[in-house]
Amino acid sequence: MPPTRPRTPGRPHRPPGRDPGAPSGERDVAGRYALHSHLGTGGMGTVWRATDRRTGEEVALKLLRGGHHDPGSAALLRFVREQSVRIEHPHVLSPTGWVAEDDRVALATSLVRGGTVEDLLLEHGPLPTTYAAALLDQLLDALRAVHAAGVVHRDVKPANLLLDPTGPGRPRLLLADFGVAVVVGDARLTRAPGPVGTDGYLAPELAAGGPPTPAQDLYAVGVVGTQLLTAAGPDAPLPPGPLAPLLAALRDPDPFRRPADAATALTALRSLHLPPGPPWSRDRPTPDVRDRMRATSPTAPRPGPAALALPVALLLLALGLLVTALLLT
Helix, strand or coil, rough: CCCCCCCCCCCCCCCCCCCCCCCCCCCCCCCCCCEEEHHHHHHHHEEEEEEEECCCCCCCCCCCCCCCCCCCCCHHHHHHHHCCCCHHHHHEEEEEEEEEECCCCEEECCCCCHHHHHHHHHHCCCHHHHHHHHHHHHHHHHHHHHCCEEEECCCCCCHHEEEECECCCCCCEEEEECCCCCCCHHHHHCCCCCCCCCCEEEHHHHCCCCCHHHHHHHHHHHHHHHHHCCCCCCCCCCCCCCHHHHHHHHCCCCCCHCCHHHHHHHHHHCCCCCCCCCCCCCCCCCCCCCCCCCHHHHCCCCHHHHHHHHHHHHHHHHHHHHHHHHHHH
């Protein structure tokens, strides 16, 4: 287990327990979603594990916190942005539905059960180079589709990279949380007092008031790639290795010296011809992306008294026969 490190900036740590923004007693949202368990809390509201009654599928449901529903509020604007981004790609997590009723606004996405890249780094520590390369490949592939749709994510960081539970095998990453994403050139969504994003992942040109561009997301990929290899904060120096030249180019302060786009960076990554894995490394433990929701599955019924009656009766009968056999002997 790696030593404890501070959590990634921009993702507040909250102690376990009942969430203050959780619905009290009410487990139904707009007649469509049935809430099961609380998954997390953010600045806008809470995230719940729920069932979509329309499809029968389990989803992650983001509920806006009370007071954020007012027209013109920043949280509601972020909600509108996020639900409007529907990019079909195997490594992009897009909304599956949304509802609004009275004082409740909710956004649903597929339920991703393996946690985040941030969780993996906190628990495992630095990742093997080939494993980091597999994650970067999928992230750049996702951004290639996002940028082709004219969208800039603006908040690429480990906490927004979700993982399917694949155990020690090949990871499967999904780029999530498009709450501050913008469509390039849309003046209605790009006006903001200062740069938007998370400290440590912001490209230097944004501090000078530059507009959001795909180059901003590529800079953040360089920071994330460094974290995959170091498990340290976003300001960690770049370690040597086969990924160092590409990550240094992505983190270049001059956006014109970065790769031209995500497709170019992806081509450069694949040209390194790193071993595909697994196995990922002979020198480091194998990363294990486990199913973090198996223990709390709402669909796994607990055995009741009726279900236990038959096994108990059979056990008593077997004990009786054993005692009888011993007495006869």
